Amino acid sequence: xxxxxxxxxxxxxxLLHNTKEDAARVREVLAKSLAKQPLDxxxxxxxxxxxxxxxxxxxxxxxxxxxxxxxGNRIVLFAPLYIGNYCINDCKYxxxxxxxxxxVRKTLSDSELKEELIKLESLGHKRLILVxxxxxxxxxxxxxxxxRMCYDTKFGNGEIRRVNINAAPLDVEGYRxxxxxxIGTFQVFQETYHKPTYAAMxxxxxxxxxxLWRLNAMDRAFEGGIDDMGIGALFGLYDWRFEVLGLVxxxxxxxxxxxxxxxxxxFPRIQPANGLDLELPYRVSDDDFKHLVAVLxxxxxxxxxxxxxxxxEAIRSDVMEFGVSQIDAGTxxxxxxxxxxxxxQQLKREQFQVGDTRDLDSVIHWLLKNDYIPSxxxxxxxxxxxxxxxxxxxxxxxxxxxxxxxxxxxxxxxLEDYGSVSTKETGYSLIDRELAKIPDERKxxxxxxxxxxxxxxxxxxxF
Ligand code: SF4
Numbered sequence: 001x002x003x004x005x006x007x008x009x010x011x012x013x014x015l016l017h018n019t020k021e022d023a024a025r026v027r028e029v030l031a032k033s034l035a036k037q038p039l040d041x042x043x044x045x046x047x048x049x050x051x052x053x054x055x056x057x058x059x060x061x062x063x064x065x066x067x068x069x070x071x072g073n074r075i076v077l078f079a080p081l082y083i084g085n086y087c088i089n090d091c092k093y094x095x096x097x098x099x100x101x102x103x104v105r106k107t108l109s110d111s112e113l114k115e116e117l118i119k120l121e122s123l124g125h126k127r128l129i130l131v132x133x134x135x136x137x138x139x140x141x142x143x144x145x146x147x148r149m150c151y152d153t154k155f156g157n158g159e160i161r162r163v164n165i166n167a168a169p170l171d172v173e174g175y176r177x178x179x180x181x182x183i184g185t186f187q188v189f190q191e192t193y194h195k196p197t198y199a200a201m202x203x204x205x206x207x208x209x210x211x212l213w214r215l216n217a218m219d220r221a222f223e224g225g226i227d228d229m230g231i232g233a234l235f236g237l238y239d240w241r242f243e244v245l246g247l248v249x250x251x252x253x254x255x256x257x258x259x260x261x262x263x264x265x266x267f268p269r270i271q272p273a274n275g276l277d278l279e280l281p282y283r284v285s286d287d288d289f290k291h292l293v294a295v296l297x298x299x300x301x302x303x304x305x306x307x308x309x310x311x312x313e314a315i316r317s318d319v320m321e322f323g324v325s326q327i328d329a330g331t332x333x334x335x336x337x338x339x340x341x342x343x344x345q346q347l348k349r350e351q352f353q354v355g356d357t358r359d360l361d362s363v364i365h366w367l368l369k370n371d372y373i374p375s376x377x378x379x380x381x382x383x384x385x386x387x388x389x390x391x392x393x394x395x396x397x398x399x400x401x402x403x404x405x406x407x408x409x410x411x412x413x414x415l416e417d418y419g420s421v422s423t424k425e426t427g428y429s430l431i432d433r434e435l436a437k438i439p440d441e442r443k444x445x446x447x448x449x450x451x452x453x454x455x456x457x458x459x460x461x462x463f
Pocket of ligand 1 (some may be wrong): 088090098132133
C-alpha cells in the first residue's frame with residue numbers, strides 16, 4: 001500500500017494565520033454543524049478563530065445542542081487495561097520510553113491477566129481498551145490471544161462484551177490477525193500532526209520515528225478488515241489549533257478513502273509522567289481545552305469523542321456537556337493495577353498520572369446526578385452495526401431508537417449486580433424518567449418488559 005501524506009502543513013498554517021473572527025461566518029458554520037453536516041478545514045478554522053466571549057458562548061451552546069441531538073444524554077463507559085510496557089521507542093514525553101531505566105517493566109502473564117479481568121468484571125465493567133507498548137513481545141498473535149482471553153473469562157454475571165485496542169501500527173496482515181479475535185475499535189494516535197515537532201519528539205532511529213508509517217496506520221487497518229478506527233493527538237506537544245485541523249484532515253481523509261470516518265477521536269492532554277522533563281510551551285489551558293472539545297464536536301458530528309481519566313473530575317464535569325460521548329472510570333494504569341494497587345498511584349509503573357481517581361460506582365453516581373445515562377452498551381458492534389453500516393444507522397438518527405433503550409438495560413444490569421444502595425436508588429429514578437421520555441408507546445412497553453426481566457435475573461437483553 002502506497003503511504004500517503006494527507007496532512008497539508010502549509011494550508012493548515014495559512015488557515016490558522018489568515019482566518020480572523022467573523023461573527024456572520026461563525027453563525028453560518030454553526031448552522032451547518034447543527035444540520036449534522038461534517039465541517040471542512042476552512043470551516044473548522046472559522047470556529048478555532050473565535051476569541052470573543054459572546055461568540056464562544058454561541059459555540060458552546062451549539063456543541064451542547066448537537067451532542068444532545070446525536071448522542072442524547074448517554075455516556076459510554078470503559079476501562080483501560082495495560083497488558084505490557086516494554087517498548088522499542090523513545091518518545092520524549094512518555095513514562096514507558098526505552099531509555100528510561102527507572103520504569104518498572106512488566107507484561108501480564110495469562111494468570112495475571114485472568115485475575116485483572118475477574119477484578120474488572122466483579123466491578124461491573126463490560127467494555128475494555130487493551131494497551132501495549134511497541135515491542136516484538138506484543139505481536140498481532142499475542143494481542144489476539146489476550147483479546148480472546150478477555151471474551152473467554154467470565155465471573156458470575158460478569159463478562160467483557162467489547163474489547164478495543166490501543167497499540168502500535170501494524171501491517172495489513174497484522175490487523176487481519178487482531179480483527180479475527182473479534183476486536184471493536186483499533187486506536188493509533190498520531191500524537192502530533194506537526195512534522196517538525198513529531199521529528200523532535202520521536203527519534204528517527206526508532207520505529208515510531210516514521211511519521212508516514214504511523215499516519216497511514218488506519219488505512220492499513222481498514223484494508224485488514226477493521227472499520228471502527230480510533231485516532232487522536234497528544235495535546236501540549238504543539239499548537240492545539242494545528243492538531244485540531246490535523247485531526248479533522250485525518251477524519252476527512254478516512255471518509256474519502258475508506259468511505260467511513262473515524263469511530264472515535266481522543267484528545268488527551270500531556271500529564272505528569274515518570275521522567276517527564278520537557279519544556280512544554282504549548283500546554284493547553286482549561287479554557288482552550290473546552291474550546292477544542294466544542295470545535296471537534298461540531299466538526300465531526302458522528303465521531304465519538306473520548307475523554308479519559310487523565311483529566312480531573314472538575315474538568316470532566318466542565319467539558320463533558322460539549323460533546324464527549326465516552327469516558328473511562330475506576331481507571332488503574334499500572335500493569336496489574338486493578339488487583340495490585342497498594343499505596344495508590346505509582347508513576348514508575350504507569351505511563352502518565354491519572355487525574356480522576358474515583359472508582360466506577362462513584363463515577364456512575366456522579367453521571368446519574370448530572371442527568372447522564374451511564375451506558376455499557378456494546379450492541380452495535382455485536383449486531384454488526386460497525387463502520388459504514390453503523391453510519392447508515394447513525395446519520396438518520398435511528399440510533400436513538402437503540403442507544404437509549406440499550407443504555408437503560410445495561411445500566412439496570414449494573415444496578416442489580418454491582419451498584420451501591422444510593423447508586424441503585426438514583427439509577428432507577430433516572431430510568432423511570434428516561435422511560436417516560438420514550439415517545440413510542442410500544443417501544444416503551446418493550447423496554448419496560450426487558451427491564452423487568454433484568455430484575456428477574458436475565459442479562460444481556462439488548463436491541
Ligand atoms: S508513547 Fe508508546 S511508543 Fe512511545 S515510548 Fe511510550 S509506549 Fe512506547
